[in-house]
Amino acid sequence: MENSAANHMAGSGGGKEFTDPLELLAVVSEDFASSLDLDGAMVRGLKRIVHNLGAEAGSLFLADPDDPGLVCRACVGPVDITGLRLAPGQGIVGQCVDHNVGEIVRNVDGDPRFHRAVDRETGFKTLSVICAPMTVHDERVGAVQVLNKRVGGLFGFQDLNLLKVLAYSMGLAIRNARLAGQLVEQERMRRELELASEIQRSLLPRPTDGIAPVIGLNVPAREVSGDFFDHFDFDDGRTYFCLGDVSGKGMDAALLMAKASSLFRALGKTLREPGRLLGRLNAEICETAAGGRFITMVIGIYDPRTGMVRMANAGHEPPLLFHHDGALSDLPALAPPIGIARGVVADDVYPEQEFGLDGGTLYVFTDGVTEGRMPDGSMLDIKGVTRVLGRTTQLPVRALLETIRDMLCRDGEDLRDDLTLLAVDDSGPCRTRGGHRMELPGRQDEAVPGETLLSLRLPALPERLKLIRAAVGEAARTCGCSPKVVHDVVMAVDEACQNVVRHAYPDGVSGDVGIEAFRDGTRLVFDVRDFSPLPVDVAKVRPRDLEDLRPGGLGTHLIREVMDEVAFLQPARGTGNLLRMVKMVG
């Protein structure tokens, strides 16, 4: 179609006579409808009109969407004024557009509206003008003017009427072409956002299978998100996890998120200390981030072999730890967000917390969760989050995360903020730990570690501890230990025996505790063992966090405080667990 219109033009040079005005209208309309080149169609249309009206020149002005005036977009005649700007209401064209009426001016000399500056500048002599507005549905698209009728005398009403019809038809085509252009632009932006969103989704870790201990979920409020989470495994089976929230929303928050998450992955491969990694991330982000954005972030390492988590929190909402017995603790941030300034923490190392999940589940989430809106408009709040996650022992963790998502995401309603949750679920690994003894290090050497001072095997009962203490105390005194050292080694052996009394045998099963003491030069070696077929749960006898006043883990802490070496071993003979403690003396 376009080709046929173009050939039509090429053959005639714009000079074909259309005796039938309807034929002219048909050709001009068809050219606009079929051409993808709006500027070309405007020039061709204008040429046909000027030619057909027997005029000297013509120009087409369009309202500028960004500017109140008019600008000449097509021009036919001895001088080219394409690009000429007119102020609103200026000249006959301006008046025509403003009042939305067609005009015949047979002699411009007597007309005060005529804009003479153009003639002065170009040397063109305007004599008469007809001008018709292009207005579609009250939208002032522009106007077409035709100058100086050369053939057939003065411009008449028939000429004006023809121009009006053609101008209307061209205005409609121009407006539609512009709308189509806007749609194309919108579509392009939508596709770009879609692409950004897709790239961002690809930065999130792939959904893990149902039994993986680390599970995450992210729902962006818009196409792109300022939240992120990630996790990956080390060769030794430990998992590095991270969750962050970039302040603000939109594309720039999303770009900073992309940067932070790639840094986490790149630097985390080698920097296996959450506190130091946060320090490095802070330094990197501070070097380049601008515009007052910052990131709250939690980074941790989870070891499924022990259930231990080592975690650092930079200004993020306190993660929640649901213990296997249903108890709840929160872990408030000990340092400010990253990306604000360097040196906010000593030596660029963010403070770490270390704790055992012990079959429990750790949840990290963004404020989009706590500040998310319920159907009645109220905030879900930390209480609501706690209520849902409190069913941790009853439902799979993934189901709980999805419950929270479903509570906050409703069809047809936009989220107010990105929604991101991450769970570290130790229940599965904890069961596995109970079933095998992989975590038990080395086996006890057959050789006796020095001169035997003491060898006892007694029923593991609380009332036998006093006897054990007396025997160990005598052995230590024999070696010339000071009263303080005697106290300390007695206490350490007593605490080790308590672990056997309390944890080695299932309820209702009785068993023995074995105590042996050896001296090898300056080394006093104490072996405390049980005879249980069950492996010791190393996580259970980890030292406790001293900031925490809860009892439990204190005995192990005391042992580690006073002894120089502490190690779990498999006994050389028989089943059971052996704790070897060494005290350097003399």
Next chain:
Amino acid sequence: MEHDITQNDKATIVAFRGDVDLESSPRARKILLDALDGAAVLLVDMSGVSYIDSSGIASLVESFQTGRAKGTRFALVAVSEPALRVLQLARLDKVFDLHGSVDEALAAG
């Protein structure tokens, strides 16, 4: 482990003697929690404690926390050397209210 409970118009004083260990600490725990019930001030005289283990410390921690919740003042007085050693190792010597004697504790209150 043996114990005495004395009461005057200012305080209830529980004195432990001997070993507060895994065998005796459940008893020590009950004695302390019972004494906390209705007392405005509970002082634990630990001058005669020859040995205390982690389970004994746990009983003290629990009583300390219960006292806090009830608004009862809970202090340890005349802590023996072995008991002080364990409190220090557990970093609890800064947590508990420690005094040289019953009189000092009452004067400080």
